[in-house]
Amino acid sequence: MSLLSRYGRSACSRSRKLRGPSTLLRLAFLSTASPDPLGAPSPARLGGPPPIRVGLTESAGRGVFATRRIGSGELIHTAEPVVSHPSLRSLHAVCYSCLRKLNSAGSPAHAVSFCSDDCRARSQAFYEVETRVDWSSHDAYCRTQGLKYPLLVKRLACMVMSGATSSNCLDILQPAYLSPEMISEMEEGFRLLKCAFTDAHVKDEQIAFLTKQWYTTLLARIRINAFRVEVVGGSFEDLLSMAAASVEAEAAVGNAVYMLPSFYNHDCDPNTHIIWLEDAVARLKALRDIEPGEELRICYIDASLDWDARQNILSQGFGFRCDCPRCLSGD
Numbered sequence: 001m002s003l004l005s006r007y008g009r010s011a012c013s014r015s016r017k018l019r020g021p022s023t024l025l026r027l028a029f030l031s032t033a034s035p036d037p038l039g040a041p042s043p044a045r046l047g048g049p050p051p052i053r054v055g056l057t058e059s060a061g062r063g064v065f066a067t068r069r070i071g072s073g074e075l076i077h078t079a080e081p082v083v084s085h086p087s088l089r090s091l092h093a094v095c096y097s098c099l100r101k102l103n104s105a106g107s108p109a110h111a112v113s114f115c116s117d118d119c120r121a122r123s124q125a126f127y128e129v130e131t132r133v134d135w136s137s138h139d140a141y142c143r144t145q146g147l148k149y150p151l152l153v154k155r156l157a158c159m160v161m162s163g164a165t166s167s168n169c170l171d172i173l174q175p176a177y178l179s180p181e182m183i184s185e186m187e188e189g190f191r192l193l194k195c196a197f198t199d200a201h202v203k204d205e206q207i208a209f210l211t212k213q214w215y216t217t218l219l220a221r222i223r224i225n226a227f228r229v230e231v232v233g234g235s236f237e238d239l240l241s242m243a244a245a246s247v248e249a250e251a252a253v254g255n256a257v258y259m260l261p262s263f264y265n266h267d268c269d270p271n272t273h274i275i276w277l278e279d280a281v282a283r284l285k286a287l288r289d290i291e292p293g294e295e296l297r298i299c300y301i302d303a304s305l306d307w308d309a310r311q312n313i314l315s316q317g318f319g320f321r322c323d324c325p326r327c328l329s330g331d
């Protein structure tokens, strides 16, 4: 199992100021600044674009910057996943579409359950295709190998086939570096995915996009950008009142890739927090006051780890050496 499969990105909190950066790039936002009954009053709650822009940082590629002052505790924006999938462990306990915990666990006799008619209707984007195919070998492989990201690729492939999204929908995201060994480790997952479709007599033209190159470059993007969805229940205020705001891995119900949240860089002492209250909709909240032009950063890992452990995970899992102020101070 890779480090990343153990350490999907999650949330943490500490407080310290970050330096302000330069501006270069603007992207269309696929997220919304939606009303949040649990958040502090803020302009974001009134709708309109979120108070952020995507720009180039000095040393961490693209990043997210505040376009105005953002108050501590403010809901900056929410984000719907581009693609999500329950963890295999949670398959019968959460909605197959939005990852919301089900009131009564679905019967294992039924493959999956939905929490509402809305979710059932929304899932048509992948479910009609998915149910035409026998996934037993593919999913057994994921289960025995402890792999979660091939499930996101499988769902995305079904979404592409149904016309719900395009095969290049994640191309804008930064890919992880893949060594030749990592690429060869992906071959079996690719073979099983392709075989599942061909065994179900899916027409060649429908899976023309499903090449080994597509599969590996998609996984390379998912490895760096996927979030482990940890539904906490309750409110953001409850979460802040907890001694440690990072959520235990046991709360993880699945994995998801978002567009705008993928542009947030990491800091071991972040000013922004990503949380999930009830389902896979991500909420980005300010952990402290943020000044206009300041970069918004989240913590990808457990911030309570010591310096060595943090550097090790960030370097092996995400491919960078962290030079945030906390790391530079040796803390």
Ligand SMILES: C[S@@+](CC[C@H](N)C(=O)[O-])C[C@H]1O[C@@H](n2cnc3c(N)ncnc32)[C@H](O)[C@@H]1O
Pocket: 059, 060, 061, 062, 063, 173, 174, 224, 225, 262, 263, 264, 265, 266, 267, 318, 319, 320, 321, 322, 323, 324
């Ligand atoms: C999820 S992406 C964040 C957005 C990315 N900077 C981009 O341009 O798309 C994660 C990648 O950003 C870079 N990154 C994030 N935080 C960083 C940091 N504190 N220092 C250096 N690079 C960082 C690393 O290359 C990492 O693999």
